[in-house]
Amino acid sequence: MTDLHVEVVRVFTDPDGRFGNPLGIVDGALVPEPDRQAVAAALGYSETVYVDDAATGTLRIYSATGEMPFAGHPTVGAAAYLHTHGHPVETIHVPAGPIQVTRRDNLFSVRANTTWGSTWDWHHLDSPEAVLAADPTSYDAGHTYLWSWLDESRGIIRARAFAPAMGVTEDEATGSAVTQLTAQLGRNLHVVQGAGSHLYTTHEPPTHATVGGQVRPGTHRTITI
Structure with a gap:
């Protein structure tokens, strides 16, 4: 050993x-x-x-x-x-x-490429409070991404990700997921995920995005x- x-x-x-x-x-x-x-x-x-x-x-x-x-x-x-x-x-x-x-x-x-990464089950919730109130034990399979606008005019999102398919109850910050969300929404984003991590994206259509x-x-x- x-x-x-x-x-x-x-x-x-x-x-x-x-x-x-x-x-x-x-x-x-x-x-x-x-x-x-x-x-x-x-x-x-x-x-x-x-x-x-x-x-x-x-x-x-x-x-x-x-x-x-x-x-x-x-x-x-x-x-x-x-x-x-x-x-x-x-x-x-x-x-x-x-x-x-x-x-x-x-x-x-x-x-x-925004088609790369895991396949997510997306849930746009009504409020950041609803995102924060989610119970991780409710998600026991697959990949689930919850998000809500913190400030839509500025592209700021509150999010959480649950990935038991990868052996992770909750993923603190998920770069590939936010590139996919950037493509879905067609705009640059500032995502606050998990306990308080910050991810920044730029939309580069038709097929790419950056995350940093x-x-x-x-x-x-x-x-x-």
Whole structure:
């Protein structure tokens, strides 16, 4: 048995650096492909990234239930992590395809096809209070996204996401989902999701959107494999 060091970042924090969706980041050379899903499940995050080539930004993404060809918070988090560790890549490479990376001040963004990512069951609720009152235990299958306008004129949304199909009761911040919502609504969005994470999108019709936010260091972990 071997101790595996896992870097952790929090993706899509609020402007004060709070909240954010934890992301495990692992040196891909240390974990063979047949073991990657089990390690992701043991870590317990919605996704874990394996960096197979830092210089080129080549990644693989796993949840507790399998490999994902694309996901938003892992690609944004990995882009920020690589930048701070001497690899300011302009493109992330994942199985779904190349992902363009941009950085503006302290915000990292990725550009993706809005058809990528999981299939969600969308619920537009009447108020932010209704979104916050939702009981996660009521959602025991699939992927469900609840949202309501906080300020429609400014494109600000309050949202929560439940993803038991990925082994996640509630996902704190879901990048691919907000790119899909951006395409549905046909406009740029500022989404406040989960406990208080912030995601920012731009609509790039006909097929793309960007999603970005702040990324802050999390607490590193060591697990035995």
